[in-house]
Amino acid sequence: MRALRSVRAWLRDAPAIPFLILGLIAFAAVFADFLAPHDPQFGKLSERFLPPFWIERGSTAHIFGTDHLGRDVLSRLIFGARVSMVVGFTAVIVSGVVGTTLGIVSGYLGSWADQIIMRVTDAWLALPALTFAIFLAAIVGPSEMNIVIILAAVYWTRYARIVRGEVLSLKEREFVRLAIVAGCSKWTIMRRHILPNVINSSIVLATLMLGIVIVTEASLSFLGVGVPPPKPAWGVMLADGKQGLMVGHWWLTVMPGTCIMLMVLAANLLGDWLRVKLDPQLRQL
Amino acid sequence: MTAPLLELRNLSTHYVSASGTRVVRAVDDVSLTMNARDTLGIVGESGSGKSTLALTMLRVLPPAARIVGGQMLLEGEDLVAKSEEEMRKVRGKRIAMILQDPMASLNPLFSIGDQVGEPLRQHEGASRASAWKKAIGLLKAVRIPAPESRVTQYPHEMSGGMRQRIVGAIGISCEPRLLIADEPTTSLDLTIQAQYLNLLRDLQQDYGLGLIFITHNLGIVAKMCNLLAVMYAGRVVESGPVSTVFNAPAHPYTAALLHSIPRMTERRERLSAIDGQPPDMSALPKGCAFAARCPRVFDRCRQEEPPVFTPSPGQTARCWLAEGTR
Amino acid sequence: MRQFIARRFGYSLLSLLLLSLTIFLFIRLTGDPTSLLTEPGATEADIAAVQQKFGLDKPIWVQYAYFMGSLIKGDLGESFYYQTPVLELYLSRLPNSLMLATVAMAFSLVLGIPTGILAAVKVGRFWDSAGKLFALLGLSLPSFLVGLLMILFFSVYLEWLPSSGSGTFLHLLMPAFALGWYFAAAHMRLTRSSMLEVMGSEYIKLARLKGLTETRVIVKHAFKNALIPVVTLAGINMINMINVAVVVETVFAWPGIGRLLYEGINFRDFPVVQGVVIIGGSMIVVVNLLVDVLYALIDPRIRLEK
Numbered sequence: 016m017r018a019l020r021s022v023r024a025w026l027r028d029a030p031a032i033p034f035l036i037l038g039l040i041a042f043a044a045v046f047a048d049f050l051a052p053h054d055p056q057f058g059k060l061s062e063r064f065l066p067p068f069w070i071e072r073g074s075t076a077h078i079f080g081t082d083h084l085g086r087d088v089l090s091r092l093i094f095g096a097r098v099s100m101v102v103g104f105t106a107v108i109v110s111g112v113v114g115t116t117l118g119i120v121s122g123y124l125g126s127w128a129d130q131i132i133m134r135v136t137d138a139w140l141a142l143p144a145l146t147f148a149i150f151l152a153a154i155v156g157p158s159e160m161n162i163v164i165i166l167a168a169v170y171w172t173r174y175a176r177i178v179r180g181e182v183l184s185l186k187e188r189e190f191v192r193l194a195i196v197a198g199c200s201k202w203t204i205m206r207r208h209i210l211p212n213v214i215n216s217s218i219v220l221a222t223l224m225l226g227i228v229i230v231t232e233a234s235l236s237f238l239g240v241g242v243p244p245p246k247p248a249w250g251v252m253l254a255d256g257k258q259g260l261m262v263g264h265w266w267l268t269v270m271p272g273t274c275i276m277l278m279v280l281a282a283n284l285l286g287d288w289l290r291v292k293l294d295p296q297l298r299q300l
Numbered sequence: 301m302t303a304p305l306l307e308l309r310n311l312s313t314h315y316v317s318a319s320g321t322r323v324v325r326a327v328d329d330v331s332l333t334m335n336a337r338d339t340l341g342i343v344g345e346s347g348s349g350k351s352t353l354a355l356t357m358l359r360v361l362p363p364a365a366r367i368v369g370g371q372m373l374l375e376g377e378d379l380v381a382k383s384e385e386e387m388r389k390v391r392g393k394r395i396a397m398i399l400q401d402p403m404a405s406l407n408p409l410f411s412i413g414d415q416v417g418e419p420l421r422q423h424e425g426a427s428r429a430s431a432w433k434k435a436i437g438l439l440k441a442v443r444i445p446a447p448e449s450r451v452t453q454y455p456h457e458m459s460g461g462m463r464q465r466i467v468g469a470i471g472i473s474c475e476p477r478l479l480i481a482d483e484p485t486t487s488l489d490l491t492i493q494a495q496y497l498n499l500l501r502d503l504q505q506d507y508g509l510g511l512i513f514i515t516h517n518l519g520i521v522a523k524m525c526n527l528l529a530v531m532y533a534g535r536v537v538e539s540g541p542v543s544t545v546f547n548a549p550a551h552p553y554t555a556a557l558l559h560s561i562p563r564m565t566e567r568r569e570r571l572s573a574i575d576g577q578p579p580d581m582s583a584l585p586k587g588c589a590f591a592a593r594c595p596r597v598f599d600r601c602r603q604e605e606p607p608v609f610t611p612s613p614g615q616t617a618r619c620w621l622a623e624g625t626r
Numbered sequence: 627m628r629q630f631i632a633r634r635f636g637y638s639l640l641s642l643l644l645l646s647l648t649i650f651l652f653i654r655l656t657g658d659p660t661s662l663l664t665e666p667g668a669t670e671a672d673i674a675a676v677q678q679k680f681g682l683d684k685p686i687w688v689q690y691a692y693f694m695g696s697l698i699k700g701d702l703g704e705s706f707y708y709q710t711p712v713l714e715l716y717l718s719r720l721p722n723s724l725m726l727a728t729v730a731m732a733f734s735l736v737l738g739i740p741t742g743i744l745a746a747v748k749v750g751r752f753w754d755s756a757g758k759l760f761a762l763l764g765l766s767l768p769s770f771l772v773g774l775l776m777i778l779f780f781s782v783y784l785e786w787l788p789s790s791g792s793g794t795f796l797h798l799l800m801p802a803f804a805l806g807w808y809f810a811a812a813h814m815r816l817t818r819s820s821m822l823e824v825m826g827s828e829y830i831k832l833a834r835l836k837g838l839t840e841t842r843v844i845v846k847h848a849f850k851n852a853l854i855p856v857v858t859l860a861g862i863n864m865i866n867m868i869n870v871a872v873v874v875e876t877v878f879a880w881p882g883i884g885r886l887l888y889e890g891i892n893f894r895d896f897p898v899v900q901g902v903v904i905i906g907g908s909m910i911v912v913v914n915l916l917v918d919v920l921y922a923l924i925d926p927r928i929r930l931e932k
Contacts, residue, residue: 137637138644141914142907143869146887150903153891154652154662230768234873237770240891257774257877261789265778272771280766360834363750392837399835404828409850419836470836 030288036281040274044097051090053077055247058085064259067266080266082255088270091247095271098248099278102159103229106166110228111221113167114174119205119213121175122182133179136172144169148231152240159242162235166228174220181213215293223286226279233275249275303376305510306357306478308332311370311380313349313356324581326352326365328534331608331616334527336477339504339511341521341542343557344531345578350514351400353531354482357512358397359387375477392419396471397480402464406455412439412466413451419473438469441506442499461492465499472503478510479503485520497524518557522546530554533579533589540615550609550617552596588619596621631919638915645907649900650693654686662896665706702904703897707889712901715886722792723882726805726875727867729798733806734813735860741810742817743852746825747844757814764811770873773804777877790879801878805871809863816859821852858917865913869906 043050062085068078079088121132139147151165185191185208194204235241236250244251249271256267313327326349334340344350355361357372359379372379374394379387396419399405406415416438417431426434432451439447442465455463464484471479481500485493501524504511513524521528521542528546529539530553538551549555576593579585585592591601600620609622653659664676677683681692696703702712745757780800781789788797824830825848833847834840872884879885883902890898 134637134640134644135648138641138648138907138911141641141645141910142648142903143866143910145872146869146903146906149872149887149891150649150899151652153896153899154655226766233768234770237873238876238888238891253770253774260774260777261782263782265782268774268778272774275771276767279768280762283762283766358835360831388837388839390837391835397835399828399832401828405832407829407833407847407851410847418833418838422836422838422842467832470832 030284033281033284033288036277037285040096040278040281041100043093044100047093047097051087051093053087053090055086055090055094056245058082058087060085064264066264079270082252082267083259086247088252088266091252092249092270092274094247095249095252095274098159098242098246099229099232099275102162102166102232102242102248103225103278105163106170106228106232107221107225109163109167110169110171110224111174111217114171115178115210115213115217117171118175118178119182119209122179123186123201123205123209129179132175136175139169139172140176142169144227145231145234148235149238149240152235157240157243159246162232162241165235166231169231170224170228173224174217177216177220178213181216182209185209185212219286219290219293222282222289226282226286229275229279229282303373304333305336305338305375306332306334307371307373308357309371309373311353311356311372312368313352313361313365314368315362315365317364322582325534325584326581327356330370330531330536332529332536332539334510334512336510337504337508338527339501339513339525340527340529341513341515341525342529342531343515343518343521345516347578347581348531349534350531351482354397354480354512354514357480358391358395359384360391389423392476393423393474394476395478395480396474396476397482398467398471398484400483402467402484403460405467406463408455410454411451412453412455412458416451416466416469416473419470423474434473435469438473439466441472441503442466442469444469461496464492464496468496468499468503472507472509475507476509478512480512480514482514483516484513500524530557533581533584535589535618536616537590537619538615538617540612544612544615548612550611550615550622551590551619552594552621553590554617556595627922630922634915634918634922638911641911642908645911646694646697646904647690649904649907650690653900654689663703666894697904702901705890705895705898707893707895707898712897713905715898716883716901716905719881719883719886722880723868723871723875723884726798726801726871726880726882727864729802730806730809730867730871731860731864733803734809734863735856737806737810738813739817739853739856742814742856743821743844743849745814745818746821746852749822757818761811761815764808764814767807768873769804769808769870770877772807773800773874773877776800776804790877792879792881797878797880801874801880804877805867805874808870809867812863813856813860817852817856820855821848824848824852827851862913862917865909869910 058081062077062081063083065074065077065081065085066072067080068075077087077089079092081087082091117132117136121129121136148165148169151168152161155161155165191204191208194208199207232241232248233250233253236248237254239254241250242248252271253268253275256264256271259267309331311327311330312325315324315326316322328349330353332340342350342353352361352365355365356367357379359367361367367380370380374390379390382390406412413432413435416435417426417428420426420431420434421428435451436447439450444450444462444465450458455466458466468484471481479500484500485496497520500511503509511524513520515521525542527540528542529536530545530551531537532553538545538549538554545554546558549558579589579592585602587600587602587604588594588597588606591597594601598620604620606618606620606623608616608618611617611622653662659680660673660677660682663680663682664673668676679692679696681689684692700713702716704711705715708715741757741760745754748754776787777789777800780787787800788794789800791797830843830848833843838847868883870884871880871882872887874880875882875884876888883906886898887902889895890902
């Protein structure tokens with residue numbers, strides 16, 4: 016009961032728009048099977064390139080129109096939300112866990128562990144993220160699972176860098192020294208004393224990374240090295256829609272484009288809010 | 301009778317928070333008068349509103365601050381009523397100010413000559429060449445050796461005392477009527493402090509300036525000033541000629557400050573001899589703001605705010621103890 | 627100073643080494659580098675030649691020595707599709723990429739710096755909010771989406787600009803804007819914060835106290851100081867742009883390095899993909915080194931350090 020109340024108090028000044036957008040996308044992702052009016056992967060070729068319903072030739076059966084294979088755009092958008100959600104969140108969580116762990120180990124243990132982890136981080140940070148992701152995708156081949164691994168491999172370095180910096184200053188603090196004097200093992204200190212103090216930064220970073228990860232996934236899918244085609248990912252839809260752009264099939268670009276934009280916008284807004292909420296240094300301002 | 305150099309009448313500057321709910325009366329109902337060649341010392345703890353008062357006189361306030369009432373008469377002209385553009389022509393030309401931190405006051409990207417000559421170019425339309433020539437003269441006036449080569453140098457090539465002199469040279473460049481110095485010596489070491497104070501006094505003599513010293517150091521006031529105003533919680537609690545106030549302080553706060561002047565034998569850095577903390581400026585108590593810390597407090601002080609009394613000619617005090625002295 | 631540069635140089639070498647090791651190991655990670663390194667439909671003889679060249683039948687550290695050996699010689703392999711050395715191919719596309727990045731950078735600065743200054747000068751008021759919205763949109767609208775929407779509007783609807791290809795300046799406009807868009811938002815944010823920091827400084831206060839006009843305070847005293855970090859970032863972003871351009875160049879069929887990378891993926895032309903990654907990463911390591919050395923030369927605190 017008390018926990019519930021404090022959660023409510025905490026959320027009171029939460030910005031409505033990003034929660035609404037992300038909630039809607041999450042809802043679509045979870046209940047896609049019930050919500051989608053048509054099969055997202057098959058369509059009638061006789062119903063190709065139908066425009067949205069408010070335009071002449073459009074019909075309420077396909078309210079956002081159909082694509083070059085006659086597939087229902089709305090249904091593909093709804094299932095595409097599932098892809099974006101699953102890939103986006105998993106990649107952010109995996110990279111966050113790996114990066115935070117390595118950052119803590121690097122910062123706390125220091126010496127050779129720090130040297131190795133930080134030199135690798137430096138080298139990987141030098142690789143332009145998208146180019147690096149494309150290179151990895153070209154090696155392992157496209158699949159949803161591979162995309163998650165690729166995104167995690169590309170982005171864990173960002174967490175490691177920031178977490179390490181925080182750990183370095185935490186290490187000098189009284190309560191950590193006290194724990195050392197009290198005879199806690201290194202692993203206990205890292206888990207019980209360091210981790211809870213850096214987790215906020217990791218969460219804020221993860222929220223800010225969500226937008227970047229989603230854009231990267233969409234870019235990879237758009238280039239044909241992301242989620243493999245029959246699956247309805249928003250980036251794939253954009254790539255398909257590009258063919259029809261010049262003859263005026265605008266909805267095939269605008270619809271998935273809007274979805275990507277809204278989700279990234281929501282993630283960025285949420286990240287900005289969380290940063291002020293969770294980062295004590297910023298909160299004081 | 302000619303108008304005094306500067307006369308402040310019931311001047312008030314308030315800070316209003318973004319939501320408009322918190323109001324800080326940083327400068328509240330301040331009245332002061334000074335003539336040319338006077339040196340006025342404004343004394344108070346940090347947060348008492350003395351720096352805000354200085355910025356108010358030049359109307360260079362942070363966005364949250366507003367002059368909410370009163371008049372500032374410079375040689376009879378009300379500065380509060382002036383337009384921003386008219387006010388701009390006063391700054392640097394008729395009133396100049398030396399800031400607290402001389403190290404940070406100079407722009408790192410421009411040469412000394414450029415920065416010293418800048419007010420001349422702005423206010424007197426001097427050409428680049430003549431401003432440059434005058435800048436050399438000004439550096440000479442503030443006793444910087446080899447001014448011809450110094451003008452071409454940049455701030456990072458100068459020592460702290462040197463930069464402080466340069467800021468002083470900028471202050472006097474347009475021969476202002478009034479020079480305000482906001483704690484000009486806090487960042488200097490003691491010997492350079494003394495040299496700089498002597499320099500300011502000589503400049504005052506040579507140019508016939510009015511000088512306002514903002515400080516928390518009563519020792520400097522004793523050495524430099526003929527007038528004194530003591531500020532507490534945004535108000536001038538006591539003012540008057542230095543000799544009068546030092547000999548017979550009418551306000552217990554002034555008395556406490558005088559008691560805490562650092563002697564040669566025991567050096568104290570801050571005015572801390574008075575027990576208690578300065579009040580929260582956004583939630584001042586009823587009655588006298590100093591009541592909570594006052595050694596001679598009585599019931600009336602907590603109920604009613606004291607008005608301005610005149611214990612002796614030229615001396616004012618906001619304290620019930622001074623009632624009836626007039 | 628000398629010690630600082632030497633140490634920094636050592637780090638860069640180490641980064642390059644780790645970079646090559648990373649790329650080398652990832653190629654072997656999938657189990658069969660032969661299939662990646664040989665053309666689809668290659669003959670037995672071709673496969674044998676590739677195995678010979680990279681020493682694929684030898685232990686892994688020998689393979690790495692082979693790999694590094696050819697890298698040091700500047701040999702990045704030969705494109706399957708174009709049948710020309712990758713390095714040559716890369717260099718032939720570089721001018722196009724540089725042209726695109728230069729114009730995109732110009733766009734981003736022309737857009738980002740004035741809006742950043744405006745937002746800082748009018749902090750908390752309408753223009754600041756508008757600037758914040760612009761920055762948020764800049765960071766939330768992926769460049770390929772901006773590109774597609776621009777094609778829709780300027781090529782399909784208005785029929786003003788060509789939708790793809792290269793050759794004239796008109797061809798350059800949309801890709802440069804789409805690429806510069808994201809960076810404009812980044813430059814705007816940095817200009818705003820750097821300008822706010824400068825505007826709060828004592829020397830700006832003194833400039834106002836001198837009675838200078840507000841325009842002069844901003845243009846002469848604040849602007850120049852606020853610009854230093856922005857210019858530094860822009861320099862680094864120039865390289866980033868060349869590398870990030872892959873989606874924009876794909877959307878507009880602009881024949882730069884990004885397009886080369888896209889072709890590399892589509893034609894399963896692995897040497898090209900690998901070459902672009904290696905050169906791209908190395909460029910960033912080298913530019914970072916140069917920036918640090920330049921800073922050391924400018925900043926007296928580092929310069930005078932023994």
